[in-house]
Amino acid sequence: MTGERAATGVKVLSGLVLAALFAACIVAVEVLRLPEPGGQLVFDHALVGFGDQPARPADLPHSWSRIPAGPFTVRYEIGFTLEEPPGRIFHLYFPAVRQEIAASLNGETLEQLFETPWSAPAQGSTVLLRIPADLLRGGANQLEIALTRSDGAIPGYLSKAHLGEAGSVVTTPWLSNMLGGQGRATAFALHLLIAVGLLTLWSARRRDPVLQWLVLLGAASLGYAATDINVLPEWVERIRPMFVLLLPSFGLMALGLAMAIADVPRPVWLRYLVVLVPAALFLAFLPSPPPIRLVLVMAGAAVALGGHLIGSLVLFRAFMRQGRWELGVLAVPFLLVTWIGLRDILVTLGIREAGFLLSNYVRSLTLLAVLVLLMHRLATSLNRIDAANDLLRRRLAEQEAELSALHERERQRAAHTVREEERRRLMHDLHDGLSGHLVSIIALAERDGQGSGRASPDAIERAAREALDDLRLVINSLDLGDSDLPLALAGFRERLAPRLRRLGIDLDWSMDGLPEVSGVTPGGALTVLRILQEAVTNAIKHGAGGPIAVRGSAGDDGAAILTVRNTAAADAAPGTGHGLGNMQRRARQLGGGTTFAIADGEAVLTLSLPARLVEP
Amino acid sequence: MDESRQTDTGAVAVILTEDDGPIRERLAEIIEGWEGARLLAACATLAETLAAIAAHPVDLLITDLRLPDGNGIEAIRTLARERPAAEAMVISVLADERTVLDAIEAGASGYLLKDANPIELVDAITDLMAGRSPISSSIARVLVRRLSERAEAPAGDDAGERPSMTPREMDILWGIAKGFTYGELADRLGISRQTVPVHIRNIYRKLQASNRSEAVFEAARLGLIKL
Numbered sequence: 001m002t003g004e005r006a007a008t009g010v011k012v013l014s015g016l017v018l019a020a021l022f023a024a025c026i027v028a029v030e031v032l033r034l035p036e037p038g039g040q041l042v043f044d045h046a047l048v049g050f051g052d053q054p055a056r057p058a059d060l061p062h063s064w065s066r067i068p069a070g071p072f073t074v075r076y077e078i079g080f081t082l083e084e085p086p087g088r089i090f091h092l093y094f095p096a097v098r099q100e101i102a103a104s105l106n107g108e109t110l111e112q113l114f115e116t117p118w119s120a121p122a123q124g125s126t127v128l129l130r131i132p133a134d135l136l137r138g139g140a141n142q143l144e145i146a147l148t149r150s151d152g153a154i155p156g157y158l159s160k161a162h163l164g165e166a167g168s169v170v171t172t173p174w175l176s177n178m179l180g181g182q183g184r185a186t187a188f189a190l191h192l193l194i195a196v197g198l199l200t201l202w203s204a205r206r207r208d209p210v211l212q213w214l215v216l217l218g219a220a221s222l223g224y225a226a227t228d229i230n231v232l233p234e235w236v237e238r239i240r241p242m243f244v245l246l247l248p249s250f251g252l253m254a255l256g257l258a259m260a261i262a263d264v265p266r267p268v269w270l271r272y273l274v275v276l277v278p279a280a281l282f283l284a285f286l287p288s289p290p291p292i293r294l295v296l297v298m299a300g301a302a303v304a305l306g307g308h309l310i311g312s313l314v315l316f317r318a319f320m321r322q323g324r325w326e327l328g329v330l331a332v333p334f335l336l337v338t339w340i341g342l343r344d345i346l347v348t349l350g351i352r353e354a355g356f357l358l359s360n361y362v363r364s365l366t367l368l369a370v371l372v373l374l375m376h377r378l379a380t381s382l383n384r385i386d387a388a389n390d391l392l393r394r395r396l397a398e399q400e401a402e403l404s405a406l407h408e409r410e411r412q413r414a415a416h417t418v419r420e421e422e423r424r425r426l427m428h429d430l431h432d433g434l435s436g437h438l439v440s441i442i443a444l445a446e447r448d449g450q451g452s453g454r455a456s457p458d459a460i461e462r463a464a465r466e467a468l469d470d471l472r473l474v475i476n477s478l479d480l481g482d483s484d485l486p487l488a489l490a491g492f493r494e495r496l497a498p499r500l501r502r503l504g505i506d507l508d509w510s511m512d513g514l515p516e517v518s519g520v521t522p523g524g525a526l527t528v529l530r531i532l533q534e535a536v537t538n539a540i541k542h543g544a545g546g547p548i549a550v551r552g553s554a555g556d557d558g559a560a561i562l563t564v565r566n567t568a569a570a571d572a573a574p575g576t577g578h579g580l581g582n583m584q585r586r587a588r589q590l591g592g593g594t595t596f597a598i599a600d601g602e603a604v605l606t607l608s609l610p611a612r613l614v615e616p
Numbered sequence: 617m618d619e620s621r622q623t624d625t626g627a628v629a630v631i632l633t634e635d636d637g638p639i640r641e642r643l644a645e646i647i648e649g650w651e652g653a654r655l656l657a658a659c660a661t662l663a664e665t666l667a668a669i670a671a672h673p674v675d676l677l678i679t680d681l682r683l684p685d686g687n688g689i690e691a692i693r694t695l696a697r698e699r700p701a702a703e704a705m706v707i708s709v710l711a712d713e714r715t716v717l718d719a720i721e722a723g724a725s726g727y728l729l730k731d732a733n734p735i736e737l738v739d740a741i742t743d744l745m746a747g748r749s750p751i752s753s754s755i756a757r758v759l760v761r762r763l764s765e766r767a768e769a770p771a772g773d774d775a776g777e778r779p780s781m782t783p784r785e786m787d788i789l790w791g792i793a794k795g796f797t798y799g800e801l802a803d804r805l806g807i808s809r810q811t812v813p814v815h816i817r818n819i820y821r822k823l824q825a826s827n828r829s830e831a832v833f834e835a836a837r838l839g840l841i842k843l
Contacts, residue, residue, distance in 0.1 A: 468709070468731055475710050476754065490753035490795030502733050511795055 069153035096355025124356030251307025258311030262318030437467030514552025748813030
């Protein structure tokens with residue numbers, strides 16, 4: 001509850017701040033005035049003549065009222081007395097004049113300075129007239145001014161007049177800048193700049209609805225501002241008063257833009273209305289008499305103001321809901337356009353007095369505000385991208401660290417598994433070989449000790465040597481690699497040779513013809529060596545004592561053949577008791593096989609191995 | 617320490633070091649029973665061995681490596697320093713390549729299995745004194761691996777300490793590492809079978825020469841990576 005109340009409080013406060021901002025802008029427009037020019041003489045009275053009617057005294061500034069639309073001229077006569085002729089060039093300065101001015105002094109036409117294509121007499125301008133040195137007389141002087149409206153319904157306006165030397169009447173740079181419509185030139189340049197910026201943005205993001213509406217508004221506004229420059233062909237000049245019928249388009253475009261910025265769904269017909277409304281007004285305008293035309297223009301102006309007003313309300317509502325300050329701030333220039341437009345309508349209708357019409361100036365202000373908003377958005381987006389990049393980099397670093405830790409754990413686990421496997425294999429190998437021999441040595445020794453049939457020392461020695469041989473077999477096969485069968489066989493030969501030498505048996509060994517065998521693991525090599533060991537042991541035990549030949553050769557399909565050949569004992573017969581089943585089982589584990597045959601007095605054990613050993 | 621009597625014959629003067637009593641006695645018996653050798657001392661510790669080396673003009677030290685008060689390698693080094701002309705041989709249960717290579721680099725020229733019978737022991741001593749050294753296929757393979765690693769190392773790293781083998785010596789090492797017998801190797805290389813162990817002795821000498829500093833000795837130990 002407290003949170004909700006606080007949020008409501010913040011919203012109300014935000015609304016008040018925006019209202020204050022808007023009010024400050026209004027006050028600025030209404031209260032701030034151009035600085036009062038200097039001058040030796042200030043004319044604030046004149047005789048005013050409407051058409052053929054006789055002139056009547058009136059105060060300056062003077063604004064037309066109750067004058068029907070269409071061409072019209074009002075004359076102003078100002079009489080004044082100088083004690084003596086100044087003998088210098090003087091200037092006559094009007095801070096604000098609306099409609100075309102023509103002035104004469106003592107019957108001589110006065111030259112208007114700083115008249116440029118940027119001057120827009122119907123919108124209001126500042127006027128500086130040059131008075132030649134010999135024109136002002138000592139005594140009575142007569143100044144005559146004619147304000148002429150060539151078309152339209154905008155009433156004429158004439159401010160006070162200031163007479164003096166140039167330096168004294170135009171005292172500030174502000175006033176200098178207003179001369180010759182320089183303010184309008186500046187506004188147009190700003191317009192152009194904004195339009196180019198918007199086009200650039202839009203060309204890069206054509207699907208963005210904000211940019212679509214904005215570029216439309218910017219281009220249309222620039223085109224409209226261009227029609228104010230006094231360099232257009234004659235026929236354009238003739239239809240110039242009708243350009244005001246384009247104003248409703250701006251109101252509709254502003255509404256579309258505001259809805260796009262506030263992310264509110266926009267009705268499809270809105271963009272058609274942008275074209276259809278002014279077109280309809282044109283069609284109705286052409287055949288109508290001036291009073292109806294004024295009504296049509298006012299209706300168009302009402303649409304224009306309504307569009308801006310609704311747009312500002314849409315933005316303000318979105319600001320209150322979404323809390324995005326940019327929307328609230330943007331609502332202010334929209335509302336300001338509405339306000340200024342309303343003021344200009346009142347001035348045009350003669351209800352309010354003012355020297356200048358300001359709508360053309362504030363339109364650029366809206367575009368400028370939107371452009372600032374877009375720049376802000378761009379900067380925010382870039383910041384977000386930077387932040388996102390930072391975040392991504394951080395996350396990447398974290399993930400890399402995590403991955404590396406994971407990899408390290410996995411590596412340790414794999415190393416542990418390999419160690420476990422090796423340990424298991426060693427246990428198994430030692431159990432199969434060494435342990436069995438040691439147990440048999442114990443059995444032989446005990447039999448010796450208990451005297452129940454003596455075991456010969458030779459038997460014990462033989463068992464011990466076999467145990468040692470087996471241990472060496474295991475050690476020898478520890479570090480073997482994939483194609484290290486020849487190395488394993490060489491190690492076996494190196495241990496076998498002295499053993500046979502001790503027994504007085506010749507060893508005929510050759511592995512020259514052995515083809516390459518792959519898939520050799522320590523376990524696989526140990527199995528091959530154990531088969532050979534058993535074969536040689538059998539040859540020693542059961543042979544006739546002749547030489548033992550161990551040879552390697554190639555079989556079919558790349559198979560490797562190892563033969564152990566010896567002279568058979570006279571009573572030898574193949575079959576049981578030679579551990580043949582054991583050898584056969586071991587050979588099959590490797591994907592090979594053994595055969596044993598006795599022929600021509602020779603016992604031959606053949607071990608065949610595939611070109612690639614199967615993991616035992 | 618069992619002192620033996622000096623004789624004037626041309627027999628090989630031997631110091632035997634083995635901490636296991638029965639084995640020491642067995643080996644001592646074999647040596648004493650052979651007229652080609654005379655046993656100067658049968659030692660059980662490193663201290664006894666060093667004392668014996670200092671005391672006797674010895675021709676051959678036969679030593680175990682793992683001793684109660686130190687390593688037999690120290691005795692071999694002392695022998696190489698004190699009696700440069702003398703030979704050293706290690707006795708080992710398994711004669712695995714780590715043990716044997718350590719001993720060779722310390723100055724040993726041969727090795728012997730502990731369960732050797734008299735004939736094997738006599739053959740081993742005779743070969744060693746005649747300038748022939750044994751080598752197993754697994755030791756040859758480690759040596760080949762180590763030498764090729766050193767050859768690949770950037771020049772200048774240990775160029776001064778790198779043993780440079782002759783092509784013939786490399787052929788022999790490669791052949792033995794591949795599992796050829798001395799006979800097969802001699803046939804292939806067109807040399808006498810008896811020449812093979814002489815080349816191996818030269819290889820031993822080069823390994824010792826390349827291993828004079830302790831630092832390189834340690835580095836070489838670290839280089840013992842399995843094939």
